[in-house]
Structure formats: structure tokens, C-alpha cells
Amino acid sequence: MSEQRCRLPGWRNKLMSAAQAAELIDDGMIVGMSGFTRAGEAKAVPLALAERAHSTPLSITLMTGASLGNDIDAKLTEAGVLARRMPFQVDTTLRRAINRGEVMFIDQHLSETVELLRNKQLGNLDIAVIEACAITEEGGIVPTASVGNSASFAILAERVIIELNLNSPMALEGLHDIYIPQMRPKRTPIPITAPNSRIGLPYIPIDPAKIAAIVLTDGYDSPSNCKPADPDTQRIADHLIEFFVSEVAQGRLSNSLLPLQAGIGTMANAVMEGLLSAPFEGLTMYSEVLQDSTFALLDSGKMSFASGSSITLTEECGARVWANLDAYRDRLVLRPQELSNHPGVVRRLGVIAVNTALEIDIYGNVNSTHVCGTRMMNGIGGSGDFARNGQLSIFITKALAKDGDISSLVPFASHVDHCEHDVDIIVTEHGLADLRGLAPRERAPLLIDNCADPLYRDALRDYFERACARGGQTPHCLEQALAWHQALERDGSMRVF
Amino acid sequence: MSEQRCRLPGWRNKLMSAAQAAELIDDGMIVGMSGFTRAGEAKAVPLALAERAHSTPLSITLMTGASLGNDIDAKLTEAGVLARRMPFQVDTTLRRAINRGEVMFIDQHLSETVELLRNKQLGNLDIAVIEACAITEEGGIVPTASVGNSASFAILAERVIIELNLNSPMALEGLHDIYIPQMRPKRTPIPITAPNSRIGLPYIPIDPAKIAAIVLTDGYDSPSNCKPADPDTQRIADHLIEFFVSEVAQGRLSNSLLPLQAGIGTMANAVMEGLLSAPFEGLTMYSEVLQDSTFALLDSGKMSFASGSSITLTEECGARVWANLDAYRDRLVLRPQELSNHPGVVRRLGVIAVNTALEIDIYGNVNSTHVCGTRMMNGIGGSGDFARNGQLSIFITKALAKDGDISSLVPFASHVDHCEHDVDIIVTEHGLADLRGLAPRERAPLLIDNCADPLYRDALRDYFERACARGGQTPHCLEQALAWHQALERDGSMRVF
Ligand SMILES: CC(C)(COP(=O)(O)OP(=O)(O)OC[C@H]1O[C@@H](n2cnc3c(N)ncnc32)[C@H](O)[C@@H]1OP(=O)(O)O)[C@@H](O)C(=O)NCCC(=O)NCCS
Ligand SMILES: CC(C)(COP(=O)(O)OP(=O)(O)OC[C@H]1O[C@@H](n2cnc3c(N)ncnc32)[C@H](O)[C@@H]1OP(=O)(O)O)[C@@H](O)C(=O)NCCC(=O)NCCS
Numbered sequence: 001m002s003e004q005r006c007r008l009p010g011w012r013n014k015l016m017s018a019a020q021a022a023e024l025i026d027d028g029m030i031v032g033m034s035g036f037t038r039a040g041e042a043k044a045v046p047l048a049l050a051e052r053a054h055s056t057p058l059s060i061t062l063m064t065g066a067s068l069g070n071d072i073d074a075k076l077t078e079a080g081v082l083a084r085r086m087p088f089q090v091d092t093t094l095r096r097a098i099n100r101g102e103v104m105f106i107d108q109h110l111s112e113t114v115e116l117l118r119n120k121q122l123g124n125l126d127i128a129v130i131e132a133c134a135i136t137e138e139g140g141i142v143p144t145a146s147v148g149n150s151a152s153f154a155i156l157a158e159r160v161i162i163e164l165n166l167n168s169p170m171a172l173e174g175l176h177d178i179y180i181p182q183m184r185p186k187r188t189p190i191p192i193t194a195p196n197s198r199i200g201l202p203y204i205p206i207d208p209a210k211i212a213a214i215v216l217t218d219g220y221d222s223p224s225n226c227k228p229a230d231p232d233t234q235r236i237a238d239h240l241i242e243f244f245v246s247e248v249a250q251g252r253l254s255n256s257l258l259p260l261q262a263g264i265g266t267m268a269n270a271v272m273e274g275l276l277s278a279p280f281e282g283l284t285m286y287s288e289v290l291q292d293s294t295f296a297l298l299d300s301g302k303m304s305f306a307s308g309s310s311i312t313l314t315e316e317c318g319a320r321v322w323a324n325l326d327a328y329r330d331r332l333v334l335r336p337q338e339l340s341n342h343p344g345v346v347r348r349l350g351v352i353a354v355n356t357a358l359e360i361d362i363y364g365n366v367n368s369t370h371v372c373g374t375r376m377m378n379g380i381g382g383s384g385d386f387a388r389n390g391q392l393s394i395f396i397t398k399a400l401a402k403d404g405d406i407s408s409l410v411p412f413a414s415h416v417d418h419c420e421h422d423v424d425i426i427v428t429e430h431g432l433a434d435l436r437g438l439a440p441r442e443r444a445p446l447l448i449d450n451c452a453d454p455l456y457r458d459a460l461r462d463y464f465e466r467a468c469a470r471g472g473q474t475p476h477c478l479e480q481a482l483a484w485h486q487a488l489e490r491d492g493s494m495r496v497f
Numbered sequence: 498m499s500e501q502r503c504r505l506p507g508w509r510n511k512l513m514s515a516a517q518a519a520e521l522i523d524d525g526m527i528v529g530m531s532g533f534t535r536a537g538e539a540k541a542v543p544l545a546l547a548e549r550a551h552s553t554p555l556s557i558t559l560m561t562g563a564s565l566g567n568d569i570d571a572k573l574t575e576a577g578v579l580a581r582r583m584p585f586q587v588d589t590t591l592r593r594a595i596n597r598g599e600v601m602f603i604d605q606h607l608s609e610t611v612e613l614l615r616n617k618q619l620g621n622l623d624i625a626v627i628e629a630c631a632i633t634e635e636g637g638i639v640p641t642a643s644v645g646n647s648a649s650f651a652i653l654a655e656r657v658i659i660e661l662n663l664n665s666p667m668a669l670e671g672l673h674d675i676y677i678p679q680m681r682p683k684r685t686p687i688p689i690t691a692p693n694s695r696i697g698l699p700y701i702p703i704d705p706a707k708i709a710a711i712v713l714t715d716g717y718d719s720p721s722n723c724k725p726a727d728p729d730t731q732r733i734a735d736h737l738i739e740f741f742v743s744e745v746a747q748g749r750l751s752n753s754l755l756p757l758q759a760g761i762g763t764m765a766n767a768v769m770e771g772l773l774s775a776p777f778e779g780l781t782m783y784s785e786v787l788q789d790s791t792f793a794l795l796d797s798g799k800m801s802f803a804s805g806s807s808i809t810l811t812e813e814c815g816a817r818v819w820a821n822l823d824a825y826r827d828r829l830v831l832r833p834q835e836l837s838n839h840p841g842v843v844r845r846l847g848v849i850a851v852n853t854a855l856e857i858d859i860y861g862n863v864n865s866t867h868v869c870g871t872r873m874m875n876g877i878g879g880s881g882d883f884a885r886n887g888q889l890s891i892f893i894t895k896a897l898a899k900d901g902d903i904s905s906l907v908p909f910a911s912h913v914d915h916c917e918h919d920v921d922i923i924v925t926e927h928g929l930a931d932l933r934g935l936a937p938r939e940r941a942p943l944l945i946d947n948c949a950d951p952l953y954r955d956a957l958r959d960y961f962e963r964a965c966a967r968g969g970q971t972p973h974c975l976e977q978a979l980a981w982h983q984a985l986e987r988d989g990s991m992r993v994f
Contacts, residue, residue: 084936086934098970099968099969099970100968101938101965101968101969101972104935104936104938104939105936105970106934106935106936107917107918107970108918109885109918112918115844115888116933116934119749119847119888120747120748120749121749121921121933121934122933122934123934181845184755184845184846184847184888185691185751185755185756185846185847187690187845187846187847188690189686189687189688189690189841189845190686191686193684193685193686194682250617251617252616252617252618254682258681258682259682342841342844343840343841343844343885343886344686344839344840344841344842344844344845345841347612347839347840347841348678348681348684348686348687348841349681349682349684350616350681350682350684365913370969370970370971372975373909373971373973373975373978374964374967374968374969374970374971374972374973374975375968375969375970376969376970376971380916380918384885384916384918388606388840388881388885389840391612391616391681412870414975415971416862416913416916417916417918418916419877419881419913419914419915419916420604421604421605421606421609421877421881421914424618436613436618436619437583437603437613437618437619437620438601438603439581439601439602439603441598441601442601467871468598470871471596471597471598471871471872472596472598472867472871472872472873473595473596473602473604473867473871473872473873474867474870474871474873474912475598475871476870476871478869478870478871478911478979478982478983478986479979479983481870481979482975482976482978482979485975486975486976489975
């Protein structure tokens with residue numbers, strides 16, 4: 001192991017196996033672990049904990065940055081370790097347990113978890129388990145491919161387990177910018193004024209006496225499972241770029257747009273890739289997760305800087321980026337998610353937020369989380385942090401799901417994560433609806449005509465017309481409002497309408 | 498008229514009658530007027546405009562800070578002047594026209610209107626009509642009892658009509674703090690770090706060449722129609738204060754709490770009045786509207802400072818305050834609503850937000866705006882700015898409305914303005930539910946047991962149990978989710994359940 005990995009004097013005294021370290025976690029504890037969008041999660045201790053729980057049952061409250069890779073959430077779920085889980089997840093096994101009511105899932109705005117923790121509104125953090133690429137002379141933790149909530153977890157926890165990942169690129173050191181807002185009521189403004197502002201330390205400062213264990217690991221992050229653009233996502237990207245071009249032409253945006261945020265996943269990645277061939281220059285990102293598209297834009301020279309909280313890449317892109325991190329050093333920063341998603345900073349910078357919706361009602365209310373209003377998909381993630389506060393809040397979705405059995409445009413959203421006040425632009429493969437400055441009665445026809453799939457357009461128009469005849473700012477026929485979802489649950493399709 | 502009222506050289510050349518000034522407003526214009534929670538609205542020109550429209554029909558887009566007094570919205574509606582209206586209103590006549598679909602009402606977060614305007618997302622402001630208590634040497638406008646959106650309206654409009662109100666207290670000068678965030682992408686942090694931060698000018702700076710008319714007026718603001726606390730609102734206040742006491746005891750709040758925000762109206766005012774006999778000291782407000790209770794708290798010495806965007810008082814309290822404004826000078830500031838409600842500042846200060854809900858579902862989703870999901874009551878106002886970003890987001894409501902025909906706690910919210918992520922505490926006369934850190938399935942029993950009226954408790958429990966049997970993170974029986982609202986619409990009561 002390189003001397004540089006661990007520079008803390010006497011660190012060898014804290015060396016433990018993952019199994020030994022997992023013994024530090026007791027039944028009923030509140031545990032914070034690193035990990036954000038499958039990047040930089042603690043890899044050994046949670047698995048050792050799952051292992052242990054198979055013989056000696058125990059359950060904990062687990063907080064992370066966001067989703068974990070390496071099937072860790074699945075394995076913890078199967079071992080019955082998760083009594084409570086927050087603030088986000090994307091795992092099929094965990095999702096099922098959540099929807100069966102077995103795991104209490106607390107779905108939170110990603111910027112808020114550590115704010116609540118700091119203010120003692122979520123109990124005391126007993127222990128933090130943080131993946132590091134290095135430990136400094138003073139015990140400072142240099143994170144790996146994500147910061148997420150790691151900094152505040154390590155600072156607020158009573159004890160800290162560090163997983164020192166010997167396979168993580170040493171060049172990660174220097175990439176992170178760790179800044180923690182002061183305690184209220186003495187908090188001063190967070191001094192970020194541009195995506196490339198550096199305002200903190202390149203490591204997480206903690207009292208080394210709190211380091212309860214150092215575990216040497218050698219795993220890798222799971223690669224992104226982002227798929228290439230298909231014709232529909234390509235059309236969504238095209239509509240959106242056409243819109244940006246027209247905003248520039250009308251003087252509402254400059255040719256470098258404004259700092260971009262893009263949600264995780266195939267669709268958001270495709271939209272960002274669309275910018276490669278668009279006529280903009282000097283683009284920047286102020287986002288959560290940096291995906292393949294970010295690096296393609298940096299490589300092309302179209303993008304000058306990207307700020308995020310994690311880096312999640314496909315195998316192919318990862319091979320290129322991780323071996324050449326120095327080449328990106330001046331154009332990248334990874335921040336705590338409290339800052340990457342901070343409402344005040346997002347508002348200050350005027351971020352252009354691009355997030356994916358599960359369903360959207362005819363008035364522009366967005367459901368990002370609950371299938372048929374009940375079953376959790378992933379969680380709200382950072383979408384609310386950005387959609388509420390950015391200069392432009394854009395939601396994208398394919399107009400259909402499940403081979404046309406589901407219309408993403410519905411009369412009445414079965415769950416609302418983003419109210420109409422927080423939604424400016426909606427894009428599907430069929431077109432774009434610019435809802436800015438429009439009343440609900442004006443939004444509906446635009447959304448139906450521009451964004452709904454032709455398969456459902458007439459039925460939506462019919463609902464809207466019958467609703468308007470009854471009156472109201474936001475007309476509805478209450479007895480039919482959720483009928484599409486009922487049909488889906490009953491007959492497996494909304495197509496009866 | 499005192500020389501101090503108008504210090505702009507040559508101002509007499511701009512003097513006009515209200516009728517003449519109203520002629521400057523053409524059909525189809527976008528007009529911004531002063532006025533926030535019945536305070537400081539332009540009083541003469543809008544009425545002259547209504548008058549004129551009776552003979553020569555015209556219609557405009559009208560933006561204000563928030564609600565207007567002196568029946569101005571009613572008169573403009575009756576005269577058919579309002580084609581479009583934003584961002585808030587509380588007028589019965591206008592509300593009816595909105596719900597008939599005759600006036601397009603754009604319901605907005607109060608912090609956002611001028612941000613959208615500045616970024617050219619709401620068209621160009623043709624003209625601003627602003628009430629002033631004085632005009633400075635350089636043409637600066639000293640507002641009256643509200644700032645609202647007046648500063649940005651005056652700065653962004655092509656022409657400005659000033660209503661110089663000769664009855665407004667001259668002592669208002671010096672009370673306002675006018676600061677306008679810079680244009681993106683060059684915006685620096687807004688330097689407010691405490692309710693008493695003063696960061697701007699005591700007047701609205703504009704190019705005097707833009708002043709198209711000065712109209713002398715002598716009207717008064719409509720008094721607040723806030724009613725005294727009744728036994729139910731008193732109980733709500735008591736529950737909330739008991740909660741604050743316990744938060745202090747547990748070290749989550751200090752004895753001066755954190756800056757308080759309180760929504761408009763009887764209930765919020767009663768809660769604030771409850772603080773008069775509570776064991777806290779050194780309270781502050783960082784709110785929108787300062788009501789009677791604010792001054793009672795300042796008088797009692799319990800509160801040291803109050804920051805707002807307007808002052809709306811009952812006749813009795815107003816008589817005392819307006820004649821003694823100097824006594825409050827060091828303990829008051831009025832800011833643009835963009836700042837009083839700024840997400841970043843609210844987050845920085847950790848505001849305790851107390852807002853009123855129309856209805857709340859068993860999982861804590863809040864409807865603040867739409868009766869039975871369709872008919873607009875007032876608008877979301879500033880509730881979203883505060884509830885999303887404060888340290889504590891509290892919603893209060895009476896458990897019943899309309900003599901028990903309506904339960905404010907329902908299985909499924911007929912409209913969502915504040916999603917469960919933005920709601921920490923709910924209080925009714927029956928008790929308080931602390932939802933922090935709880936999953937939806939844990940929230941429901943707490944809300945039902947602590948907050949619902951006994952009249953509806955069994956029916957709510959029954960719904961919840963049947964829903965849980967079907968599964969999901971947020972269990973529902975879709976075919977019955979809106980049945981309570983349907984019964985209300987059909988039979989005039991939810992009591993069939
Ligand atoms: C909304 C979200 C689930 C979409 O995910 P995605 O992978 O981009 O989109 P997809 O179209 O592939 O949809 C995912 C699944 O939902 C299904 N789906 C889509 N719309 C649906 C609807 N209206 N009803 C039911 N299911 C739907 C799809 O069929 C697909 O199912 P599958 O996994 O069985 O194939 C995802 O973006 C998300 O979790 N968002 C919330 C968090 C967020 O926005 N974060 C932003 C910052 S990270
Ligand atoms: C929600 C809101 C309408 C409550 O108003 P309020 O005057 O404090 O409360 P009240 O209990 O007197 O209710 C007002 C009316 O709504 C009715 N009402 C209350 N709950 C209802 C429900 N669930 N369904 C239908 N009507 C309901 C009341 O009966 C009353 O009717 P009335 O005017 O015919 O007597 C008001 O607070 C509001 O507009 N809020 C949104 C804006 C906001 O929160 N701003 C905060 C910062 S200013």
C-alpha cells in the first residue's frame with residue numbers, strides 16, 4: 001500500500017477486518033454510510049453486517065447519501081438489517097420490502113437529511129461508515145467517487161469506521177470541496193457564486209480519536225446502468241435543445257445557458273448528450289451526479305466546468321476517466337449533497353433543472369415517486385431541491401410506459417411531489433409544453449396537444465372539457481379523477497379510456 | 498403638503514389626477530401594482546381604471562405583491578379589467594370570477610414573481626403603479642406599509658405612476674430595506690444573516706425620467722379582518738407552545754426559538770399571541786406580514802425584532818402603532834417579498850414556519866389552496882417558500898370546517914401544495930402530530946389519533962387499515978380516495994363516512 005493512502009500516525013492500531021468493524025454496529029443503532037448514486041459507498045462493512053445478521057439478527061436505521069451499488073441494499077434487506085432507511089434508494093429488493101411495509105422508508109429532499117440530523121431532528125448518529133481513498137496526517141478523510149452525506153455523517157457520528165479502498169484512484173485527492181454550514185442562528189452565507197467556486201477543504205476534518213476502525217478494501221463501484229439513447233429519448237433531447245436555442249434567441253438565456261442539473265438515468269443522460277451537437281459554448285453543470293455525458297461534454301470543450309456530489313460512469317467511460325483524472329482536475333469538483341443541492345445556491349446560480357417524471361397531470365403537477373399513488377419507485381431525490389429553486393424547472397418523461405398500457409399524462413396525479421408552481425417546462429417525445437405564466441386552464445390544452453401520446457389525447461381532452469363545464473381554477477371530475485389508475489390496477493391498462 | 502413628501506425637483510410637472518394617470522394604462526398591458534396583504538396598495542389609479550373600463554372596456558394582466566384592500570380586486574373584476582391576475586388574492590368577487598374561468602389566475606410562490614419577471618419569463622412590465630409616502634431628491638420611492646413586489650416592479654417597468662399618499666405616516670421613511678439580487682450568473686450571496694440585517698436602501702431607486710405621473714391621494718389601508726382567538730384556535734396555540742417548550746427542553750431550540758414566520762389570518766395571529774404568555778425571551782420574526790400579535794410581542798418585550806414585507810393591523814392596533822412608529826423604528830424592517838420569503842435566507846436563518854392548511858391527508862400532504870381539489874381559495878402565497886426551507890415546517894388547521902360537514906383530515910388530499918417532505922408538524926385543536934423522521938405508514942396513525950376530529954377518526958382509521966392491507970409505501974384505496982370529497986360535493990357533507 002502506498003504511504004500516501006494513510007498518513008495518520010499510528011493508524012495500524014485501528015486496522016480491523018470488515019467483520020470486526022461490523023461488530024461495532026449494535027442492534028437499534030442509527031448508522032450513516034457513504035454512497036451516492038452507486039458511487040463511493042462503503043463496500044465491506046455493510047456486507048459483513050448482513051453476514052452477521054444472518055446468524056445474529058439485528059436491525060438498524062440506515063442513512064446514506066442516496067442509492068448504493070454492489071447490491072448492498074438488497075443484501076441488507078435480505079438479511080433483515082434495515083428497520084428504517086433514508087433518504088433514497090433504487091434497489092428492487094429493498095423497494096419490494098418498503099412497499100410491503102417491512103422497511104420504514106423516509107423519503108427526503110437530498111439537501112435536507114444532514115440539516116435535520118445536525119438539528120437533532122433525526123436522533124443521534126451512532127456510527128458512520130465512510131469509504132476513503134486516503135486519510136490525512138490529522139485523520140481527515142478523503143472521500144472516493146462521491147461526497148454525498150459523508151462529511152456531516154463523519155462529523156456528527158460518535159464513532160467512525162473508515163473503509164480505505166486501495167483500488168480507488170489516488171488522484172481523487174484534491175477533487176472534493178468539503179464545507180459545512182454553520183449552526184443556526186449564526187450561519188453566514190455559503191460563499192458559492194459559480195459552479196467552480198471552491199470554498200472548503202479537500203478532506204473531511206474529524207477528530208481522529210473518533211476513528212474506531214480502519215478497514216482495508218479493494219472493491220469497485222458498480223458501473224452505471226445507463227442505456228444508450230433510443231429514438232424517443234433522442235426526440236426529447238431534440239425538443240429541449242430547440243427550446244434552449246429559442247430561449248437564447250429571445251434573450252432569456254446566454255449562449256452558455258445557465259448551470260445545468262440533470263437527474264440520474266438514461267433519459268437525463270441522453271438530453272445532456274444532445275448538447276454535444278448543440279450550438280452552445282462554455283456550458284457548466286451544478287448538479288448531483290456526473291454521468292458519462294458530463295465527461296463527453298468536458299472532452300468536447302463544450303463544457304468548461306462540472307460541480308456534482310458524485311461520479312457514476314459506465315464501465316467504458318469509467319476506464320477512460322479514472323485513468324486520466326488529472327486531465328479533469330481543474331474542471332471538476334465534488335461537494336456534499338447539502339451544497340450540490342442547496343436551495344439557496346440553486347436559486348443564486350439560477351440552475352436549469354432537468355428531472356424525470358413518472359407521471360404528470362394535465363395541469364402540470366408531477367409525480368416522481370409513487371406508482372399508482374401507492375408503490376414507491378425510488379424517492380424524490382434531489383428533484384425538489386432543484387425544481388423549486390432553479391431558474392427553469394424542466395420535467396421530461398416518455399408519453400407512454402409499459403407498451404402503451406400507461407399514459408404518463410393523466411387527468412389527476414395519483415401522487416404529487418412537484419406542484420404546478422414548481423414546473424415550468426414539460427417535454428415528451430411528442431413535444432414541449434412551456435407552462436410559464438399560464439393558469440391551469442391554459443396549461444391543460446397545451447400539455448395534452450404537445451406532450452400526450454395520440455393514443456390518450458382524445459380521452460384527456462374529453463376529461464378536461466367535462467371538468468371545465470363544472471368550473472374551478474383547476475377543474476376536475478372527482479369521481480373520474482383516479483379512474484385511469486383504477487383501470488390500470490384492475491385490468492393492467494389505462495387503455496380502456 | 499409637507500415639503501418632505503416630495504423632494505424631487507420639478508415634480509409638479511408630473512402631477513396628474515388618478516383618471517389622467519389611468520389613461521396611461523392601455524388595453525392588453527402588463528401592470529404591476531403595489532400592495533401586500535391589504536397594505537400599501539395603490540388606491541386611486543386602479544379605481545379610476547375600473548371607472549374608465551365601465552365606459553371603455555379594457556383588460557390587463559395585473560401583478561401585485563399579494564392581496565389588495567379597499568375592495569380593489571372586486572371593483573377591477575366587476576369592471577372586467579382583469580384578464581390575468583397573479584400571484585395571490587383573497588377577494589370573494591375575484592375568486593368567483595377565477596373559478597368561473599373568467600380571470601386567468603396564476604398562483605405563484607410569493608418569492609418568485611419578480612424573479613420570473615427579471616428573467617423575462619412573464620413578459621415585459623409596461624407600467625408600475627406604486628403607493629409612496631415620500632419621493633426623494635433623486636426620484637427614489639419611499640413605500641408605505643408594504644414593500645411586496647413594488648421595488649422590482651418600479652425598477653423593471655417602462656413607466657412608473659406614483660401614488661403619493663398624503664395620509665401615510667411620514668415616519669415610515671427609514672423603515673424599508675430595499676435590496677435587489679443581481680442578475681444571474683453574477684449574483685453574489687444576499688447578505689442577510691439575521692432578521693435585523695439591513696442590507697439595502699431606505700427607498701426604491703429608479704430613474705426619475707421613468708416617472709410618468711405623480712398622483713396625490715389620501716386613502717387608508719383597509720384594516721385587518723383578523724378575528725380574536727376562539728377556544729379552538731386557543732387550543733391550537735396551546736399545543737404548539739407546549740411543543741416549543743419541549744423542543745427547548747430537549748436542546749433542539751434555544752429559549753429564543755428561531756426566527757418565526759406566521760401566515761396571515763386569525764389562526765396564525767392567535768398562535769403568535771399565545772407566545773405572550775409563553776416562557777420564551779428574545780423572540781424574532783422573519784415573516785411576510787406583521788399583524789397585531791407582532792406588536793403585542795414587541796410591546797411586551799418578548800420579541801426583540803420583526804422583519805416582514807408588510808404591516809396589516811386592526812383598526813385598534815393600527816391607531817396605536819401608526820401614531821408611535823418611532824418607538825418601533827429600531828425593531829422593525831420591511832423588505833421586498835423576494836427577500837422576506839427567500840428560500841436561501843429562510844434556510845440560512847432556520848425559520849420556524851407556521852402556516853394554515855385547508856386540508857391534510859393522513860400521510861401529511863397539505864392542500865392550502867383548492868376546495869375539493871378544484872375551486873381556488875386564495876393561493877399558495879408564501880407558504881411554500883417557508884415550509885420547504887425552514888428548520889421547522891408547521892401546519893395548523895381546525896379539525897372540522899362548515900359545522901362538521903368537512904373533516905380537514907382526509908384520506909387523500911384533493912390537491913397538494915405541500916408534499917409530505919415539507920411538513921414536519923401538524924396541529925389541530927385536538928393535538929399535535931410530530932411527523933419528523935417518520936415513514937407514511939407511521940405518520941397516519943399519529944395524525945388520525947392526535948389531530949382528527951373524533952367524528953371522523955374511525956372512518957379514517959378504517960380507510961388506513963384497508964389501504965395497508967393492499968400494500969405500498971403510501972397505501973391507498975384508489976376507488977375510495979376521493980369519496981369524501983365526492984360526498985361533500987353531492988350531499989353537502991363528508992359525514993356519511
Ligand atoms: C421517475 C423515475 C423513476 C424515472 O426513471 P427512469 O429510469 O429515468 O425512467 P423509465 O422510463 O425507465 O421508468 C422506470 C420504470 O418506471 C415505469 N414507469 C414509467 N412511468 C410510469 C407510470 N406513469 N406508472 C407506472 N410505471 C411507470 C417504467 O415502465 C419503468 O419500469 P421498469 O423499471 O419496470 O422498466 C426516476 O427518474 C426517479 O426516480 N426520479 C425521482 C428522483 C429524481 O428525480 N432525482 C433527480 C435527481 S437524481
Ligand atoms: C388555508 C387558508 C384558506 C385558511 O384560511 P383561514 O381564514 O385561516 O381559515 P378558516 O378556517 O377561517 O377557513 C377559511 C374558509 O375555508 C373554509 N374551509 C376550511 N377548511 C376547508 C376544507 N377542508 N374544505 C373546504 N372549505 C374549508 C372555512 O370554512 C372558511 O370558509 P368561510 O370563508 O366560508 O367561512 C389560508 O390560510 C390561506 O389562504 N392559506 C394559503 C396561503 C398561505 O398559507 N399563506 C401563508 C403566508 S401569507
